[in-house]
Amino acid sequence: MKLDVQTLAGKKSGSVDLDDGVFGNEPRKDILHRMVQYQLAKRRSGTHQVQERGDVSKTTKRIGNQKGGGTARHGNGSVSQFRGGAKAHGPRSRDHSFDLPKKVRAMALKHALSAKVASSELIIIDDAVLKAPKTADLRKSLEALGVTNGLVVGGATLDENFAKAARNIPNLDVLPSQGANVYDILKRHKLVLTKQAVQDLEARLK
Structure with missing residues (x-):
């Protein structure tokens, strides 16, 4: 599966091949529901x-x-x-937490990613880096990408300027690749992945 890659300015910057085993599954609502219940139960004090x-x-x-x-x-x-x-x-x-097999948790993350692809709510960008931590600049970039409610997943480490600029934007979450999870992916309308995040997620879920 091939998707276009864009820059933060909304311009095309090549394409990337997505692993069908990670992004091309038929989403199962029962698996996603079990995983969301697992996460919400685990976070209860x-x-x-x-x-x-x-x-x-x-x-x-x-x-x-x-x-x-x-x-x-x-x-x-x-x-x-x-x-x-x-x-x-x-x-x-x-x-309140309960056990859920590791394979089911991995499957749920694959189906969450696949659900975003199936509904055309996945955007791939080359990198999530800003020259200065200015919220106004990031807001303009997100508008160019068509993101008003979304989750941005970067690489193993987040760009400090990008993370600071995103703090004051409502309905926007920013996570490193190892923090990507089913609940946060499904909670937001758009999923924005960097090319490094795609590589990290494929390596994690293969």
Whole structure:
């Protein structure tokens, strides 16, 4: 599969051959869904917790008389009916993550890349480098490429000027090639890869 390569100014700068095994798969929604759920579950802190009966320190003395009080026969004051009492069956601290086979995770990334190719939402640029960290210049370059909501994936290291210029642009994410993941790819409308990013991803997923 061959795609055109553009410069940041939106001009054609040759072409690149994409590996069909990485960019030419038939996207499977079930695999993509499993991977997104895996990523979102893994990032949850799981620190939610409330006080239950064993966490509340209150007197265990009977609140009133067993009979003759005209109310229910209440015992311990740490139950959820009383002010300062515990919550029944509340959330506890736990790990929300679950396991997903490494092969399935690799397959999901291939299908995410393939989905962008199939929907014509993949743009290849020669390099993501700016002479100065100016947001206005980068905004003009992205407009020339037709990117208003996108993810830019560079090489192993990002150009510092490019990364700084991208900070103040809404709906734009910038990641190194090793940080490319399914959730961030699917979250944005356009995927912009440098030629180095293409090589890195193909080497990672072959």
